[in-house]
Amino acid sequence: MKFMEKRGEKYGAKKIAVLALLTGFGLIAFMIEALLPSPLLPGAKLGLSNVFSLFALVVYGLPEALLVVVARTVLGSIFAGNLSLLLYSLTAGVISTCISRLLLLLFPHVSLLCVSVISATVHNIVQLFVYCALTQTLLLVSYSPYLCLLGAGAGIVVGLTVIFTVKAIPLSVFKKIGGRITQKNKTEESS
Numbered sequence: 001m002k003f004m005e006k007r008g009e010k011y012g013a014k015k016i017a018v019l020a021l022l023t024g025f026g027l028i029a030f031m032i033e034a035l036l037p038s039p040l041l042p043g044a045k046l047g048l049s050n051v052f053s054l055f056a057l058v059v060y061g062l063p064e065a066l067l068v069v070v071a072r073t074v075l076g077s078i079f080a081g082n083l084s085l086l087l088y089s090l091t092a093g094v095i096s097t098c099i100s101r102l103l104l105l106l107f108p109h110v111s112l113l114c115v116s117v118i119s120a121t122v123h124n125i126v127q128l129f130v131y132c133a134l135t136q137t138l139l140l141v142s143y144s145p146y147l148c149l150l151g152a153g154a155g156i157v158v159g160l161t162v163i164f165t166v167k168a169i170p171l172s173v174f175k176k177i178g179g180r181i182t183q184k185n186k187t188e189e190s191s
Contacts, residue, residue, distance in 0.1 A: 015178045019056065019064055026052035026072040027079070034080050047120060047154045049076070053097060054116060054162045059179040062101040069093040087134065088127045096123040112166075116159025121151035 030049040049072060057065035073093050077085040100119040103110055124147035132138055166181065174181040 012178055014176065015060070015064075018177045019060075019068060022052040022056050023068050023071045023075075026050075026068060027075050030072060030076040031079060034076075045154075046157060047123070048158070048161075050093075050096075050120065050123070050154075050158050051161045051165075053093070054100065054112075054119070054158060055165060057097060057100055057104075058112065058162060058166060059174065059177070059181055061180065062098070065097050065101070066094060069097050088130050091130050092123045092126040095126050096120070111159075112163050113156065113159040116162065117152050117155030120155030120158060121148050124148065124151040 026049040029051070033045045033048060036045075053065050053069045053072070056068045070090065070093075073086065073090045077083050077089065096119040099122050100115050103115045103118060125144060128140060128144060128147055131140060171181065
């Protein structure tokens with residue numbers, strides 16, 4: 001009985017609803033970005049859907065963030081009609097989310113902005129390595145400096161969006177949705 005209570009508490013209806021909303025918003029951002037042309041490099045996107053994954057990581061933790069990443073990526077590749085996106089985006093999304101959590105664990109006082117920049121850069125580099133592994137060519141490795149710069153820019157946008165969102169949402173909302181944000185880490189996240 002206690003196991004059921006803890007399990008029910010872990011994934012209550014409010015939490016599931018919030019995770020579904022985060023996944024849905026992330027999917028909408030992904031689909032909108034898929035319609036826009038790439039301004040600098042072919043296939044380069046700002047990655048606004050990652051705002052919702054990072055928010056899930058900050059508010060809930062790694063399992064919930066991975067759930068948002070996987071659901072958004074699978075649905076996005078199906079809706080976009082491009083299942084090859086699944087290989088690149090899913091691998092990069094899972095690895096960059098795990099790296100984000102690892103950074104937050106190893107360096108508790110690291111800024112969320114720094115975590116976001118590193119995560120976005122890792123995301124781009126992982127996608128590049130997946131491409132190189134699939135095509136068995138290293139020709140595109142020369143793009144890695146550009147991808148690092150684009151990742152840093154995207155990470156700044158995503159990180160600042162999450163920081164300002166966490167700062168703007170009242171603490172009572174986080175308590176209602178079962179989040180782990182407290183006043184102490186709310187001020188830490190906003191700095």
